[in-house]
Amino acid sequence: MTTLYLVLVGVLMGNIAIGLIRILRGPTVADRMLAAEFFGTVTVAIILLLAIAMDKSVYYDVALVFALLSALAVVAFVTRGWPDRKSGEQEDERG
Amino acid sequence: MVLFDLILGLLLVVLVQKCLSVTDLFGAVISFMAFGLLMAVAWVRLEAPDIALAEAAIGSGLTGALLFSTLGRLPHSEARQPIASRTVGSGPGYWLAAGFWWVSIMLLSVAFFLSLLELQAPGLGGYLQERLSESGVLNPVTAVLLNFRSLDTVMEIAVLLLAVAVVWSLGTVGWPAKQKLSLPLLVGLVRLLTPVFLLVAFSLLWRGNHAPGGAFPSGAVLAAASILLLLAGKTIRIYPLTMFWLRWVLAAGLLVFVLAGMSLMFAGYGFLVYPEQWAGTMILIIEVSAGVSIGAMLMALYIGGEPDFHAG
Amino acid sequence: MSAADIAGAALVVVGVLFFLSGTLGLLRFPDIYTRIHALTKADNLGLGLICLGSAVQSGSLLTALKLLLVWILVLLAAAAGASLIAQTAHERGIRPWERQE
Numbered sequence: 001m002t003t004l005y006l007v008l009v010g011v012l013m014g015n016i017a018i019g020l021i022r023i024l025r026g027p028t029v030a031d032r033m034l035a036a037e038f039f040g041t042v043t044v045a046i047i048l049l050l051a052i053a054m055d056k057s058v059y060y061d062v063a064l065v066f067a068l069l070s071a072l073a074v075v076a077f078v079t080r081g082w083p084d085r086k087s088g089e090q091e092d093e094r095g
Numbered sequence: 096m097v098l099f100d101l102i103l104g105l106l107l108v109v110l111v112q113k114c115l116s117v118t119d120l121f122g123a124v125i126s127f128m129a130f131g132l133l134m135a136v137a138w139v140r141l142e143a144p145d146i147a148l149a150e151a152a153i154g155s156g157l158t159g160a161l162l163f164s165t166l167g168r169l170p171h172s173e174a175r176q177p178i179a180s181r182t183v184g185s186g187p188g189y190w191l192a193a194g195f196w197w198v199s200i201m202l203l204s205v206a207f208f209l210s211l212l213e214l215q216a217p218g219l220g221g222y223l224q225e226r227l228s229e230s231g232v233l234n235p236v237t238a239v240l241l242n243f244r245s246l247d248t249v250m251e252i253a254v255l256l257l258a259v260a261v262v263w264s265l266g267t268v269g270w271p272a273k274q275k276l277s278l279p280l281l282v283g284l285v286r287l288l289t290p291v292f293l294l295v296a297f298s299l300l301w302r303g304n305h306a307p308g309g310a311f312p313s314g315a316v317l318a319a320a321s322i323l324l325l326l327a328g329k330t331i332r333i334y335p336l337t338m339f340w341l342r343w344v345l346a347a348g349l350l351v352f353v354l355a356g357m358s359l360m361f362a363g364y365g366f367l368v369y370p371e372q373w374a375g376t377m378i379l380i381i382e383v384s385a386g387v388s389i390g391a392m393l394m395a396l397y398i399g400g401e402p403d404f405h406a407g
Numbered sequence: 408m409s410a411a412d413i414a415g416a417a418l419v420v421v422g423v424l425f426f427l428s429g430t431l432g433l434l435r436f437p438d439i440y441t442r443i444h445a446l447t448k449a450d451n452l453g454l455g456l457i458c459l460g461s462a463v464q465s466g467s468l469l470t471a472l473k474l475l476l477v478w479i480l481v482l483l484a485a486a487a488g489a490s491l492i493a494q495t496a497h498e499r500g501i502r503p504w505e506r507q508e
Binding site: 006009010013014016017020023024029032033035036039040043046047050054056058059061062064065066068069070071072073075076077078079080 | 098099102103106109110113117121122125126128129132133135136139140142144147148151152155156157159160163164166167168278281284285288291292295299302306307308312316319322323326327
């Protein structure tokens with residue numbers, strides 16, 4: 001049973017590796033932020049699976065703190081970190 | 096399991112490399128946040144839930160908000176301009192740097208495997224478990240932080256306070272300008288989340304005595320709640336009168352810690368050597384004051400300058 | 408191996424499949440709006456299934472409630488985050504993708 005969970009965790013890690021492509025390529029800053037948010041969700045899932053696999057309920061608290069703070073980064077990005085269009089960034093490309 | 100660890104380690108190295116080498120600051124910030132997330136997973140894998148909690152709160156959430164806000168304050172030309180030209184991939188300098196990287200990575204991995212061979216000693220864990228009952232708490236990490244090695248924690252809090260003092264000495268800042276975009280959703284979200292933040296912060300504080308948690312993660316969650324309020328456009332009014340108590344809150348952790356240590360010394364026990372029957376209570380008092388002050392200090396560091404109370 | 412374990416494992420496996428489809432969307436969809444659409448829906452359903460699977464296996468009410476809280480928090484953050492990103496992207500002038508004829 002544990003093996004199954006470890007395989008699943010491996011699959012989720014693979015998802016993160018693929019998400020990394022979006023983080024690095026963009027094309028817009030919004031795409032990169034979306035990928036970072038995706039990392040957050042997958043991390044919560046990985047920690048939950050590790051909690052079952054390693055049979056430690058303490059890790060549910062780590063997942064809880066993650067879930068709580070996942071809102072902070074995206075709010076900071078939208079309200080502060082997103083550069084204005086005037087900066088010369090070509091963001092209106094299609095696709 | 097080994098495969099998972101390998102992927103995790105590889106991803107961490109790739110993210111660090113990207114974080115240091117991407118040519119735009121935004122990419123570096125995003126890579127750093129992703130690195131923080133995966134680092135917390137690594138701590139979970141190493142069965143260190145206390146550090147995982149701290150990393151979850153500080154590494155991904157708080158640092159991300161701090162870096163984004165810094166990015167937003169930079170002049171745009173500076174923030175968006177590539178730091179180095181994009182033609183770095185040629186010339187002897189590039190190969191020298193790349194060679195240096197790879198040689199260091201090789202050496203580090205060799206050192207790592209060598210240290211694996213030598214790490215058979217049991218460490219201090221057994222000794223700690225033996226004396227845990229004397230410490231007044233049930234969580235070994237809290238026992239080390241606030242009893243056996245409490246002097247280190249005093250110094251950590253002092254350093255944090257010193258950092259706030261240094262940041263304040265750089266001059267006053269106004270509160271960030273109001274949002275140009277109107278995001279009513281944001282206000283609703285923050286209204287829903289703030290009570291949950293407070294609940295989790297205090298439950299972490301309370302759990303510190305018997306389970307992973309304690310002053311640092313709890314302070315970080317508190318700070319995150321106040322930063323979220325600031326980001327949603329809430330301005331906390333600071334007048335000379337409120338400045339007065341803000342200073343006390345910032346210093347409370349260190350003050351309580353030092354006062355406890357001194358009074359124990361005068362009672363004949365030695366600096367922060369708790370008598371066994373009082374240890375639990377004293378640790379609780381110190382932990383609560385430290386948690387609240389750490390939250391306030393992290394928020395003060397986020398604001399990044401002495402709050403300008405003349406501006407109201 | 409009890410029935411709860413098997414049911415929990417099945418739920419978790421289905422959850423991971425949803426994550427996979429979300430990732431596929433993140434990688435293959437043509438613009439930010441469609442990617443938000445793919446990720447926010449698929450991943451949060453996936454996480455919900457994983458939470459449910461974990462709760463079924465843990466067999467304790469307290470843990471189940473904690474997992475429910477985790478899911479609700481992630482749902483809130485993801486829904487609000489997706490909406491905020493999409494709204495700001497729209498106001499910053501990123502145009503939605505259209506099929507080229």
